[in-house]
Amino acid sequence: MIRGPISLLIVGAVMLCGVALFALGPGFLLAVLPERLGGLLDRGMMGSFSGTLGTGETAADYLNDAPDGLKARGPIAAMSGNRPVFIDDVITGYTTRVGRDIPAEITTIRPISGCRLTPPLAGTEVGHVTAGATGLDLALFTYADQDLAGAVQGLVDRYRDRGATDVPQPSGLAYDAYDVAVTETRAPVYLVLENAARNRIWNIHLAPGARVERVILLGGTQAGVANLDPVVPVEVLPGAAMAACGIEPAYPLNPGHRFFEVLKDGPTTYKAEAEAKLVVMQDRIAAYNTWFRDSFGVTADDTRAGFDGGTISVVGPQPGEADPKATYAPIRGSRIRMTQDSYFEIVGQAPEGEDFASKVKAIATTFAFGDLKTLRQGVAF
Amino acid sequence: MLRLLIGTGLLLMTVGFGAAGWQYWQSMPKAAVAAESPGAATPAVVARQGWLISPSGGLVRQEEVQAYLAQERYVPARTLRVKRQARLEDLLAEGEKLPEPAFLEVLADIRAPRVAEGLCEVMQASVAVGCAVNSARVVAGSVDPGAGTAMFQLELVYRLDEPEGGLPDLATHVLRSNVLSLELESGVAGAASPEAAVQALLDAVVAACTAEDVGQVCRPMQLSVEWVPGAPVTARAAIAWLDPLPKGMFVAPPLDTATGG
Numbered sequence: 122m123i124r125g126p127i128s129l130l131i132v133g134a135v136m137l138c139g140v141a142l143f144a145l146g147p148g149f150l151l152a153v154l155p156e157r158l159g160g161l162l163d164r165g166m167m168g169s170f171s172g173t174l175g176t177g178e179t180a181a182d183y184l185n186d187a188p189d190g191l192k193a194r195g196p197i198a199a200m201s202g203n204r205p206v207f208i209d210d211v212i213t214g215y216t217t218r219v220g221r222d223i224p225a226e227i228t229t230i231r232p233i234s235g236c237r238l239t240p241p242l243a244g245t246e247v248g249h250v251t252a253g254a255t256g257l258d259l260a261l262f263t264y265a266d267q268d269l270a271g272a273v274q275g276l277v278d279r280y281r282d283r284g285a286t287d288v289p290q291p292s293g294l295a296y297d298a299y300d301v302a303v304t305e306t307r308a309p310v311y312l313v314l315e316n317a318a319r320n321r322i323w324n325i326h327l328a329p330g331a332r333v334e335r336v337i338l339l340g341g342t343q344a345g346v347a348n349l350d351p352v353v354p355v356e357v358l359p360g361a362a363m364a365a366c367g368i369e370p371a372y373p374l375n376p377g378h379r380f381f382e383v384l385k386d387g388p389t390t391y392k393a394e395a396e397a398k399l400v401v402m403q404d405r406i407a408a409y410n411t412w413f414r415d416s417f418g419v420t421a422d423d424t425r426a427g428f429d430g431g432t433i434s435v436v437g438p439q440p441g442e443a444d445p446k447a448t449y450a451p452i453r454g455s456r457i458r459m460t461q462d463s464y465f466e467i468v469g470q471a472p473e474g475e476d477f478a479s480k481v482k483a484i485a486t487t488f489a490f491g492d493l494k495t496l497r498q499g500v501a502f
Numbered sequence: 503m504l505r506l507l508i509g510t511g512l513l514l515m516t517v518g519f520g521a522a523g524w525q526y527w528q529s530m531p532k533a534a535v536a537a538e539s540p541g542a543a544t545p546a547v548v549a550r551q552g553w554l555i556s557p558s559g560g561l562v563r564q565e566e567v568q569a570y571l572a573q574e575r576y577v578p579a580r581t582l583r584v585k586r587q588a589r590l591e592d593l594l595a596e597g598e599k600l601p602e603p604a605f606l607e608v609l610a611d612i613r614a615p616r617v618a619e620g621l622c623e624v625m626q627a628s629v630a631v632g633c634a635v636n637s638a639r640v641v642a643g644s645v646d647p648g649a650g651t652a653m654f655q656l657e658l659v660y661r662l663d664e665p666e667g668g669l670p671d672l673a674t675h676v677l678r679s680n681v682l683s684l685e686l687e688s689g690v691a692g693a694a695s696p697e698a699a700v701q702a703l704l705d706a707v708v709a710a711c712t713a714e715d716v717g718q719v720c721r722p723m724q725l726s727v728e729w730v731p732g733a734p735v736t737a738r739a740a741i742a743w744l745d746p747l748p749k750g751m752f753v754a755p756p757l758d759t760a761t762g763g
Contacts, residue, residue, distance in 0.1 A: 132515075132519050136512065136515055136516070136519070265604070266602050266604035266605065267604045269604070269605075270604045270605045270607065270608050273605070273608045274607070274608045274611065277608065277611060277612055484605065484608075485608075485612070488605075488608065488609050488612040488613065489612050490595065495612075495615075496612060498615070498635070498636070498637050498638065499636060499637060500576050500634050500636045500659050502575070502576055502577060502578055502659075
C-alpha cells in the first residue's frame with residue numbers, strides 16, 4: 122500500500138527536475154549541483170548541449186541570429202563589433218557559477234547628478250559593452266517600498282486563494298552578473314558598460330598589464346562593478362536618468378530579427394507600419410550614435426561588444442598564442458561598488474526577522490490587525 | 503532542440519503518469535477518499551422543483567433558478583454589489599497612522615472588509631434574513647494619496663425569508679423579471695452614504711414588488727450601488743416574481759430517468 126505513494130513521489134520529483142531544467146535552463150542545474158560536478162558540466166555543457174549552427178569548430182557556429190536578437194548558444198564571448206570568440210581563447214578559469222558568491226566588501230555609490238559624464242582622456246581606448254539579462258543572479262538584491270508592497274499584496278492574494286503564508290524569493294530584484302574581460306594592454310581603457318536589465322553587477326577581469334582609466338555604467342535600475350581597483354572612478358547614469366536626459370539607447374537589429382521578416386514577407390498593412398517604424402528606428406540609432414560620439418569619441422553601434430543573450434564581453438584584441446589572457450576574478454571575496462535601492466540584502470545573511478520575507482509577513486500581519494486569518498474572504502456556497 | 507526533446511519527454515511522462523496516478527486514486531476505496539477530504543461543507547438538501555419556466559416557455563437558467571429559489575443558503579448569483587469610495591483614515595485603528603504611500607493600496611485591500619460594515623445591517627433590517635460579505639477589495643489603482651481616498655468593490659450575499667404558506671406550485675407558474683434603475687442626485691437623503699443608497703434601493707425594490715402588475719413572491723435578485731461622495735448615486739436592482747402560466751401554455755417537465763429504471 123505504501124509503495125504506490127512512494128513511487129508517485131519519486132516520479133513527481135523526477136518530473137519536477139525535468140520541468141525546472143526545461144523552464145529555467147542549464148543554469149538551474151549548475152546552481153543546485155555540487156561544485157565539482159557543476160564545474161565539469163559548466164565547462165562541457167554549454168558547447169555539447171547547446172544548438173550549434175555549423176560544425177561547432179568556430180565561435181560563429183555558436184552565435185544564433187534569432188528573431189529576438191543575437192544569442193550566444195555556447196561558450197562564446199562578444200568582442201567589439203559583436204564578433205564572437207571562444208571564451209577559452211580570451212579568459213582563463215571562466216565560470217558562470219556565481220549564485221552563491223558573497224563579496225568581501227561592498228561600497229555604496231550614487232548616480233551622477235545631471236547628464237554630463239567625464240569624457241575619456243586622450244590616448245585611452247574606449248571599450249563599449251552592452252548586455253541584456255544574463256540569468257546569472259547573484260545572492261545580492263535590493264528593493265524599495267514598492268517591491269515590499271507588491272510582495273505583501275502577493276502574500277495577501279495567495280492567502281486568500283489557498284491559505285498559503287509563504288513568501289517566495291522575490292524575482293527581478295537580484296543583481297545579475299555580467300563578465301567583462303579586458304585584454305587591451307597597449308593603452309588605458311575607458312569602459313562604457315551599458316545595461317538593458319534591471320540590476321547589474323559588472324565583473325571585471327583584467328589581463329596582466331591591462332589598466333582601467335574610468336568606468337561608466339549606463340542604463341538599468343541599480344548597477345555596480347566588481348573586481349575594480351578602488352582608485353578607478355565609477356560614474357553611474359541609470360536608465361531613468363538617461364531618459365530624463367533625453368538619451369535613448371538604440372542599435373540596429375540583427376539580420377535575423379522578426380522585424381525584418383515582417384518587413385520582407387508580412388501582410389501589406391504590417392509592412393507599411395514596419396517601414397514607418399524602421400525610419401523612426403534609424404533616426405533613434407543616429408541620435409544615440411551622435412550622443413555617444415559626443416560623450417566618448419566613438420560611435421555606439423560600431424564599438425558595441427555584447428549579444429542580446431550572452432554572459433561575457435571582451436574589451437581589447439583576442440590574445441595571440443603568446444599573449445596572456447584575462448584571468449577570471451570571482452565575485453566571491455571581491456570588492457564591489459554599487460548603487461542600491463532603499464534596502465539591500467545578501468541572501469541568507471540578513472539578521473533574523475529582517476530579511477525580505479520577514480518584512481513582508483510583518484507588514485501583512487500589522488495591516489491585518491495582528492492576525493492573518495482576518496484576510497480570509499468568501500462565503501461557502 | 504534540447505528543450506523540444508525534454509518537453510516532449512515531459513509531455514509523455516505527464517500523460518503516462520497522470521493516467522497512472524488517476525487510476526491509483528480511483529482505485530482507493532471511496533470512504534477513504536471522503537475521509538481524506540474534510541471540510542467539504544454539505545449544503546442542506548431541500549426537496550423542491552429544480553426548474554422554472556420563463557414567460558416564453560423555455561427553462562430559466564439554473565443560476566437564476568437558484569438565486570430565486572435557494573433561500574436556505576447563499577448562492578453566487580444573489581448579490582449586492584457596492585462600489586464605493588472611502589477615506590483611508592477610516593481604515594485605521596485608534597492612534598494608528600497611515601503608512602508610506604507605497605503601502606496605501608495593500609493596506610486598503612487588507613482592510614477593505616471594514617468599509618462593508620453596516621451594509622448587512624441595512625439588508626437585514628429590510629428584506630434579508632441572512633447576509634454576509636463575500637468579498638471586499640480595493641479597486642486597483644484607485645488610491646489617491648493626496649485626497650486620502652480609495653475606491654472599494656464589495657460583494658455581499660444574502661438570503662430572503664420564505665413566504666408564509668410556502669411557494670405556489672412552480673409547475674403552473676412562470677418566472678418574470680424586471681430591472682429597476684435608480685439615480686439619486688447628490689444632496690438627497692439616499693445619497694448621503696452607501697448605507698443610505700442601499701436603503702433607497704431596497705425601498706424602490708419593495709415599492710416595485712407591490713406594484714399591481716407584479717405577481718406572487720417578488721424577490722430582489724441582483725442589486726448594485728455605486729457611491730462616491732458629492733456625486734449622483736447610481737443603483738440597479740433585478741427583481742423576479744411568479745406569474746400564472748399564460749393561457750394556452752402547457753408544461754413539459756425536463757426529461758429525467760424514471761425512478762427505478
